[in-house]
Amino acid sequence: MQAINHAATALILKRKFPSAPLFGLILATEAVEYLWVGLNLIGIERTVIDDGMASVADIHLEHMPFSHSIVTSFLAAAAVGLAVLWRGGRAASAVATAMALGVLSHIVLDLLVHAPDIALAPYFDEVKFGSGLYAGVPMTALALETLWGLLCWRVYGGGWKLLGLMALLALAAVPSYSANVNVGEAALGGQSTVFALTILLQMLVTSALLWHFARERRACPAAGRLAA
Numbered sequence: 001m002q003a004i005n006h007a008a009t010a011l012i013l014k015r016k017f018p019s020a021p022l023f024g025l026i027l028a029t030e031a032v033e034y035l036w037v038g039l040n041l042i043g044i045e046r047t048v049i050d051d052g053m054a055s056v057a058d059i060h061l062e063h064m065p066f067s068h069s070i071v072t073s074f075l076a077a078a079a080v081g082l083a084v085l086w087r088g089g090r091a092a093s094a095v096a097t098a099m100a101l102g103v104l105s106h107i108v109l110d111l112l113v114h115a116p117d118i119a120l121a122p123y124f125d126e127v128k129f130g131s132g133l134y135a136g137v138p139m140t141a142l143a144l145e146t147l148w149g150l151l152c153w154r155v156y157g158g159g160w161k162l163l164g165l166m167a168l169l170a171l172a173a174v175p176s177y178s179a180n181v182n183v184g185e186a187a188l189g190g191q192s193t194v195f196a197l198t199i200l201l202q203m204l205v206t207s208a209l210l211w212h213f214a215r216e217r218r219a220c221p222a223a224g225r226l227a228a
C-alpha cells in the first residue's frame with residue numbers, strides 16, 4: 001500500500017486520541033515498512049522484481065515473515081504500546097493504545113490489497129494471506145486505498161492542501177499501478193535494493209508532508225474541539 005494511505009491512518013487515530021503526537025502516529029503506521037526496508041537491505045527478507053516491470057503486479061514480496069506477518073505485527077504493536085506505557089506511566093495509556101493501533105493498522109491494510117504474501121508467523125509460511133488485488137487488479141487496489149486515505153482525511157477534518165497532497169500522490173502512483181501507463185518502471189527490474197530505498201525515501205517525504213499539511217484543519221466544529 002502506498003505510504004500516504006498507510007500514514008493517513010494516523011489522522012483517524014489523532015482524531016480519536018488527541019493526546020497522541022501526530023508525527024509519532026505517522027511513524028507507527030509505517031513502522032512495519034521501515035523494518036521491511038532494513039531487512040531487505042541486509043538480505044534477511046527478499047523482494048523479486050520481474051524484468052520489464054509494468055506495475056506492482058510484477059513486484060513479488062517473496063520473503064518477509066519478520067516485518068510482515070500477522071503474529072509479528074501483533075508483537076510489534078504490543079512492544080510499541082508497552083514501551084510508551086513504560087516511558088509515560090498510566091497517564092500515557094491513551095497514547096500507548098493509539099501507537100499500538102497505528103503499528104497494527106499496517107498489516108490490516110496490507111492484507112486488504114496485497115497478493116497473498118503475508119505469513120501467519122515466521123516459519124509458518126505454507127499458507128499466505130492477502131486479498132490478491134495487487135496481483136490481479138492493481139488499479140482497483142489503488143482506488144480502494146485512496147478511498148481509505150480520503151476517509152481518514154474526512155474524519156480528521158483535514159484542510160484542502162492536505163487533500164491536494166493526497167490527490168497528487170494518488171495520481172503520481174498511477175504509472176506504478178497501471179500496466180498501461182509507463183514512466184520507466186521497467187528499469188526497476190531486478191533492482192530490489194533500489195526499490196527498498198525508493199520506498200524508504202517515499203515514506204520519509206510523505207510522512208513529513210502529511211504532518212506539515214495536517215496542521216491545517218477545516219473549520220468544522222468537531223475538528224475545532226480537537227485542536228483546542
Ligand SMILES: [Zn+2]
Pocket residue numbers: 001032033068106110
Ligand atoms: Zn507493508
